[in-house]
Amino acid sequence: MPTVQTRSAAATRPASSAAGQWLRPSLAGLMATLLGLGLARFAYTPLLPALVQQGWLRADAAAYLGAAALLGYLIGALLAARAAVRWGNVPVLKAMMLLTALALAACAWNGGVLWLSVWRVVAGITGAVLVVLAAPTVVAGLPLARKARAVAVVFSGIGLGVILAGFAMPVLAGQGLTTAWLVLAAAALLLTALAWRLWPEGGPARPAVAPAAPVTSHRKALALFTLAYAGDGFGYVPHTLYLSDFVARGLGQGVAAGGFYWALFGAGAAAGAAAAGLLAARLGFGRAFVLVLAMKAAAVALPLLSTAGPVLALSAILVGLLTPGSVALASGVSALLAGPAGHVRAWGRMTAVFAATQVVGGYGLSALFATIGSHRPLFALGALALAAGAAVGLLALRIDHEEPRPS
Numbered sequence: 001m002p003t004v005q006t007r008s009a010a011a012t013r014p015a016s017s018a019a020g021q022w023l024r025p026s027l028a029g030l031m032a033t034l035l036g037l038g039l040a041r042f043a044y045t046p047l048l049p050a051l052v053q054q055g056w057l058r059a060d061a062a063a064y065l066g067a068a069a070l071l072g073y074l075i076g077a078l079l080a081a082r083a084a085v086r087w088g089n090v091p092v093l094k095a096m097m098l099l100t101a102l103a104l105a106a107c108a109w110n111g112g113v114l115w116l117s118v119w120r121v122v123a124g125i126t127g128a129v130l131v132v133l134a135a136p137t138v139v140a141g142l143p144l145a146r147k148a149r150a151v152a153v154v155f156s157g158i159g160l161g162v163i164l165a166g167f168a169m170p171v172l173a174g175q176g177l178t179t180a181w182l183v184l185a186a187a188a189l190l191l192t193a194l195a196w197r198l199w200p201e202g203g204p205a206r207p208a209v210a211p212a213a214p215v216t217s218h219r220k221a222l223a224l225f226t227l228a229y230a231g232d233g234f235g236y237v238p239h240t241l242y243l244s245d246f247v248a249r250g251l252g253q254g255v256a257a258g259g260f261y262w263a264l265f266g267a268g269a270a271a272g273a274a275a276a277g278l279l280a281a282r283l284g285f286g287r288a289f290v291l292v293l294a295m296k297a298a299a300v301a302l303p304l305l306s307t308a309g310p311v312l313a314l315s316a317i318l319v320g321l322l323t324p325g326s327v328a329l330a331s332g333v334s335a336l337l338a339g340p341a342g343h344v345r346a347w348g349r350m351t352a353v354f355a356a357t358q359v360v361g362g363y364g365l366s367a368l369f370a371t372i373g374s375h376r377p378l379f380a381l382g383a384l385a386l387a388a389g390a391a392v393g394l395l396a397l398r399i400d401h402e403e404p405r406p407s
Helices: 004-010 019-039 044-053 059-087 089-106 113-139 144-174 177-195 216-235 237-250 255-283 285-305 309-372 376-402
Strands: none
Touching (some): 019 113, 019 144, 019 177, 044 144, 044 255, 059 089, 059 113, 059 237, 059 309, 089 177, 113 144, 113 309, 144 177, 144 309, 216 376, 237 255, 237 309, 255 309, 285 309, 285 376
């Protein structure tokens, strides 16, 4: 049987099915990831300095509040497959989009740290469920030649959401944080309405998401790729939680400047899934995934070398580009190694491990920042975690190449 690399390249060949059959559900998936991660998760980053400056929270509390969404993401990743088995993918996706809108609206009231933390956990839960179920729901009924393209469309929503948040949140925060949260909630309702009728009708059916074991010959490689993805979960936290705050307060450039660099992160993220698809077509999902982790390690470390504008801009764009790119590639690796029947289970497990290291990174780095008051060590630790992930990914590639394939 072909390896991860050759199989993924085959996925890019033209298919005889009509091209339009994959676009409508792919757009629904795009809206789900745009909402679940692009807005519900990543819009918090440009709002963090405003929460401190407008007196809603102290700096340490605002950092811990950002980590609360990561805890929710872990819970959602663990629950996603079970919820889909019980109620079906599409009903769960619709419910999570509605619940995300409610969580964002609830944050418009400054009810204190506990109130805001509860709703940020809820937003993390819904975001994880949307990410775990959106791509498998979209690609389940598609021919192999359309799967890579559909996955790229689905995960491009993350970057689009980051761009919107990066430009809009600093402006809206200037009108008051209540206004900013309510606009996010209204956008969530709009995305939910637009996606409502675009999901595949009735599918995939419950049996498609029932727990299934990965192909036996790929189990070791899949476990190592999951461990590599864990390094990504820790390594990207410094940029996604602290980039705007580093510029705004750490460098003293203000909220607008922090939002600008976050928008650059989003500009890179908007193209990340598509770029990952092209890279996977040339190298295969496995090799592309490892390369992306190595490149992201270098990009996260750039603020340690210089805080000049062009260097920070390059770091923001590259980490943005590689964030949805690594998500799309990891999903592709799980689909190829686990097979169609095991995709949701394997991808949910990878996402759960990723989310666990996110939680460790979010709370651990928040505690470190509260202790030392400096952003730079956070970037150093993130780069080390990503480099370790790339090294584990290389080992997974070697094992996947050497393991016997059933004929």
